[in-house]
Amino acid sequence: MLLNVVLDHWGYFAALVPIAVLLYASIVIVGGNEIALIERRWFGSKMPQGRVVALGNEVGIQARTLGPGLHFLIPFIYKATKSVFTEILDNEIGLIESVDGNAIPAGRIFAEVVTGHNSFQDGEAFIKNGGQKGPQIEVLPPGKYRINPYLFKLTKGTVTEIKDTEIGIVESVDGAAIPEGKIFARAVEGHASFQNGEAFIKNGGQKGPQIEIIPPGNYRINPYLFKVTKSLATKISEGEIGMVESSDGSAIPAGRIFANVVPGHNSFQDGEAFIKNGGQKGPQIEILPPGVYRIHPNLFRIMKAAAVVIAKGEVGMVTAQDGEPIPMGRLLAQSVPEHSNFENGEAFLKNGGQKGPQIDVLLPGTYRINLNLFQIQIAPAAVVEANKIGLVTALDGIPLPEREYVASPITGHNDYQDGSAFLTKSGQRGPQLDVLRPGTYYINPLMFSVAIDDVAVVERGQVGVIVSNVGDDPTEEMKKRLGSSQTGASIEEGKEKYVVPKGFRGIQEEVAGPGRYYLNRRAFMCYIIDTTNITIDWDDQEDTRFDQLTVISKDGFPIQVAVKVVIRVRPDQAPYMVAKVGSIDNLIQHVIHPMIDSSFRNQASTASAMNFLQSRSEEQSKAESRARIDLERYHVECVSVLICQIKLPEDLMETQTKRIIAEQQQEMYKMEQRSQAERTEMEKMRATADQQPTLVASEIAVKVATQKKAEMITLAEGTAEAQALEGTGEGKRLKAIGDGEASKIAAIGDATAQAYSKQKEAIGEDAIKQIKIVELISAAIENGQIKIVPDVLVSGGGTAGDGLMGQLTRLLPGVDLNALMAKGGKQPQA
Structure with a gap:
């Protein structure tokens, strides 16, 4: 049945097949990520000479493309070729070069921008609207694009990324010429950090290095138009400063070294504002404090340096490299206000700061000072230790008067730490009267030199006689009553010349008592005078001042005399003694020593050697009296003159010794004679004592005889008488013996006395x-x-x-x- 139907309609089917084939060949299906490239083969006009891509009615590869979808094309006339979309990722850009279009004008590198081509997706509109052949200024941002690869050559590039610690330095390869004498192109508006090349060119952007920089961020910059170089941002760390030198700008005026300060450049981060506002080429006065700066490194050269740190106990001396000249005759530049310890160089120059060493100094601290403008030298502060003083000499100021050695004191200079106040108040150049007491002083060594000296110490038992080199000269009336020390002069006349009251030049009448004095030895000389007893010796000891005196006696014998002189200077007489002889040492060497030597020579010449020795006390009294009188003329009190030892020649002393020995021996003989006489008397008494037993026995015998006599008287008168005669005879015998013994002793004594008498006569x-x-x-x-x-x-x-x-x-x-x-x-x- 079906077959019958087909056979019945075979003619129709035969006609539909060609139609179906034609329809199929005419349909072009383009996918979602595709485009269709069209080529017109027949039935169209010929492309103009020099064209590469055809327009709608021209034969050739068409400028237009077909997007995703269903499209109908006449077969054999059009040929479609599919291609994928052009995709630009997020970190990419699309760089376009047109292979067709109008010619780029002479002198230009990049094609002019035209409208209506929808990011180069409408090639026909690009050609119709005058698009030019060659590299395009515009870039494609991230995305998907339907671009005709026959018309546009696309190259992918990366997004320009500037990190937080970086800056972008740009050089344009196209644009107007930079004016002669300029190094950097002028800034133009509207280019959105060089992302809009069209605006850059239209607004007069110039070819060459750009004065503008690119801050951190991501940028879609055409690398064919702009060459971007990355550089680190300028970082000034804590404890550092940045000194700037510009490579472009106006010329610095003749005679100046540093460029004028201009506003609006935002710490040199806006180079265009710097140039527009008259910034000058060369070293800049302004500095960069610690921080991060986006500064064009090709426009500004940044030199980092450590901040100026003045430690405790130090002072900073400043020398300016620019400014007005220092006036003739002055050593240091005058102080100017508002420069904030030389941190504001602009204020320094605007307010008349002078070139050269500055009178102001830097105290301990940290300073951000432009070291190109100011040279800093660090020196130790003036330190005056305990028991010391500082003697100051000003190296600048008005000249000293001709007769003055020490400058007149002024106030308000804060112990010479404010040199400007010193000069403002007419401080004089040279040694200063005021001294520095113990402490630390921040004094400009270029203005003042400080010498360390000891304090004047007056101990107990001393006074200080002050000689002033400053003050008024004594008046004529004062001179009339000074200077006479003749005998009989009045009290006023007796004062030595140049001993003056306080405030006058000369030896001060008022002395300094025990203590410590901050005395300027340039202005005041202090002579320490002992007011206690001073002993001067003339002997042969090693530690004595003078050798013992050698004088000649009247009889020609040399005599050596050891002398001790004790003197004292009363405090009220000390200035007059100094006026007379200068010092204790001069007094001893040139007054007392020759005086004592002469005195003893004169005294010895009037007496024999032995008499001088024997009259030692008298000679001492005479020497003391003479010394007391002589020393009074020098305002010195003589306490005593003592003769410690007198040495005669040995020969003379030996003779004298022998004579004295003989006299002593004579005296001894007399004593011996008296001794023998006493011995004789003693012997006599001894003999008597020896006979005492006999005498006692005789007395007892007498008593016995008497008793017996009474008993025997009747016995025999004759016997009793005989016995009585016998006793009498015995008594006579004993007496004769005693008398003989006594005569013997007497004879011996007489002989001895006679012998001594003869010896004496001999x-x-x-x-x-x-x-x-x-x-x-x-x-x-x-x-x-x-x-x-x-x-x-x-x-x-x-x-x-x-x-x-x-x-x-x-x-x-x-x-x-x-x-x-x-x-x-x-x-x-x-």
Whole structure:
């Protein structure tokens, strides 16, 4: 049945098959991520010369494309070729180069931007609207695009990423020419950080390095139009500063070193504002404090330097490299206000800051100072320790008057720490009167030099005599009553010249008592004078000031005298003593020593050596009186003059000693004589005492006889009488014995006295001989060899000396008496 139907309609089916085939060939189905590229093969106009892509009625590859969907094309006339979408990822951009279009004008590199092509997806509109052949300024952002690959050559590029610590430096490869003399292209508006190349070109963007930079972020920048170089942002750390030098801008005026400060450049981050506002090429006054800055490194060269740190106990000296010249005759630049310790260089220059060393200094602290503008030198502060003073010399100021050595004091300079105030108040150049007491002073060493000196110390028992080099000269009236020290002068006339009241130039009448004084030795000289007793010795000890005095006596003997002089200077007389002789040492060396030497020479020349020795007390009194009178003329009190020792020549002393020994021996003989007399009396008493038993016995016998007499009287008168006569005779016998013994003792004493008498008469021409004999006798007596009275004394012819020599020869056997006599200097006479 079906077959019959087919066979019946075979003609119709035969006609429909070609139609179906034609329909099938005419349908183009484009997928969702595809495009269809069309080529017109027949029945159309020819493309103009130089064209590559055809428009709608032209034969050739068509500029237009077919998007996703069902499309009908006349077979054999059009040929469709499918292609995938162009996809730009999120971190990518599409760079377009047109292979067809109008020619790019001469001098241009990139094609002009045309409208209506829908991000290059409508190639026909691109060509019709005047699109130019070559690289396109516009870029494709991330997305999917239906772009004709025959018309547009697409290259993918990466998004320009500028990190937080980076900046983008841009150089344009197209645009207007940079004016002559300029280095960087001027900034133009509307290019959205160089992402809109069309706006950049239309608004007059210039070819070459751009003054604008790209801050951190992601940017769709055409790398064919803009060459972007990444650089690190400028980071100024704590404790650092950034010094800036511009490579572009106006010229710095002649005579100046640093560029003027201009506003609005936001710490050199806005280079365009810097140039527009008149920024000058060269080193900049402004500096960068710590922080992060997006500064064009090709426009501004940043030099990092450590901040200026002035430690405790230090001072910073500043030298400006730019500014007005220092006036003639001045050493340091004048102080100007508002420069904030030289941190504001602009204010320094605007307010008339001068070039060169500055009078202001930097105190301890941290400073952000432009080291290109200001050179900093660090020096130790002036430190005055305990018991010290600082003597100050000003190196700048008005000249000192001709007769002045020390500058007149002024106030308000804060112990020389404010040099500007010192100069403002007409401080004088040279040594200053005011001193620095113990402490730390931040003084400009370029303005003031400080020398350390000891404080003036006046101990107990001393006074300080002050000699002033400053003050008014004494008046004529004052001079009339000064200067006379003649005998009989009045109290006023007796004052030494140049001893003046306080406030006048000269030796000050008022002395300084014990204590410590901050005394300027350049202005005031202090002479320390001892007011206690001062002892001066002349002897042979090593630690004494002078050797013992050697004087010549009247009889020509040299005498050595050890002397001690004690002096004292009263406090009220100390200035006059200084005016007279200068110092204690001068007083001792040039006054007292020659005075004492002369005094003792004069005294010794009027007396013999022995008399000088024997009248020592008188000589001492005379020397003291003379010294007291002489020293009063020098306002010095003589306490005492003491003669400690007098040394005569040895020969003279030996003779004197011998004479004294002889006198002593004579005295000894007298004593011996008295001793022998007493001995005789003693012997007599001893003999009497020895007979006492006999006498007692006789008395008892008498008593017994008397009793017996009464008993025996009747017995025998004759016997009793005989016994009585016998007793009487016995008594006479005993008496005779006693008288004889007494006579013996008396005879010995008389002989001894006679011998001493003769010895005394013998001393004279035979004095030495008798002295030696007496010495032998004394030695023999001490040794117990002889008795002082011989048992037998035989007298004969010759002298008493001969008798004595014979007796000594017998008593001292073995002793050579003649040799002893010879040793004594004289032989005994025969």
